[in-house]
Amino acid sequence: MTDARIDAVINFVREGSRVADVGADHGYLSIELIKSGRATFVTATEKNLQPLEAARKNISAAGLEKVIDTRHGDGLKILSAGEVDTICIAGMGGALITKILDESPEVVNAARQLILQPMNASEKVRTWLNENGWAVDDEDLAEAGGVIYEIISAVKISESVPKNFKRDSSPLKKKFLQQRAEKIRRVLDEMNKSSVARTSGKFYATKEKFAALQKEIDSLNGD
Numbered sequence: 586m587t588d589a590r591i592d593a594v595i596n597f598v599r600e601g602s603r604v605a606d607v608g609a610d611h612g613y614l615s616i617e618l619i620k621s622g623r624a625t626f627v628t629a630t631e632k633n634l635q636p637l638e639a640a641r642k643n644i645s646a647a648g649l650e651k652v653i654d655t656r657h658g659d660g661l662k663i664l665s666a667g668e669v670d671t672i673c674i675a676g677m678g679g680a681l682i683t684k685i686l687d688e689s690p691e692v693v694n695a696a697r698q699l700i701l702q703p704m705n706a707s708e709k710v711r712t713w714l715n716e717n718g719w720a721v722d723d724e725d726l727a728e729a730g731g732v733i734y735e736i737i738s739a740v741k742i743s744e745s746v747p748k749n750f751k752r753d754s755s756p757l758k759k760k761f762l763q764q765r766a767e768k769i770r771r772v773l774d775e776m777n778k779s780s781v782a783r784t785s786g787k788f789y790a791t792k793e794k795f796a797a798l799q800k801e802i803d804s805l806n807g808d
């Protein structure tokens with residue numbers, strides 16, 4: 586089973602990759618990675634037994650046990666350095682994604698590409714990449730179930746080549762920015778109700794963020 590979010594993750598995987606699917610849940614991403622021909626081998630990790638069992642069942646039903654290894658454990662801790670060249674972490678919060686990356690530096694440093702799809706706090710993920718020698722080499726947006734998701738691909742800074750990101754020409758870009766601006770506007774409205782919050786540094790930083798987003802939206806409108 587696939588959707589636009591999973592497809593967008595898969596589209597960033599280079600053909601012939603050995604991929605880690607961290608937090609594989611039902612195993613759909615792992616299965617589609619093999620079916621699409623992008624991955625030659627997938628190591629699917631899962632911290633919780635119930636989803637792991639579901640993944641094993643789905644992988645077995647697809648007849649892919651020989652090319653998808655399922656492992657029970659925390660993040661990347663159950664992989665050895667050099668076992669995978671691509672690490673996919675999709676459907677988790679930005680803080681958990683960076684924690685998983687931080688906890689397994691050898692595995693991360695031996696990889697060639699990180700494909701990350703944070704459910705929130707994407708700024709935290711971007712900061713982590715910046716601070717750890719990775720450069721965003723492409724980004725996309727995908728809508729599934731009425732939600733717009735961000736998908737980020739990163740390579741080592743030394744391998745990074747400037748190019749146009751998929752996200753910049755995505756038909757979802759304006760809607761995504763508008764939704765994000767609306768969320769920030771609601772935060773500002775709440776902060777405005779308290780004189781302490783209204784005079785805090787966070788309020789001014791949030792206001793600046795809102796203004797920058799609005800400017801980007803206006804530029805898309807040709808204003």
Ligand SMILES: C[S@@+](CC[C@H](N)C(=O)[O-])C[C@H]1O[C@@H](n2cnc3c(N)ncnc32)[C@H](O)[C@@H]1O
Nearest residue numbers: 608609610630631632633636658659660675676
């Ligand atoms: C919302 S699901 C996302 C599933 C799938 N990656 C996707 O994008 O469709 C998150 C999964 O990550 C698993 N998970 C959470 N923390 C984890 C960790 N530290 N290591 C491995 N799996 C984890 C959860 O049990 C859950 O099945």
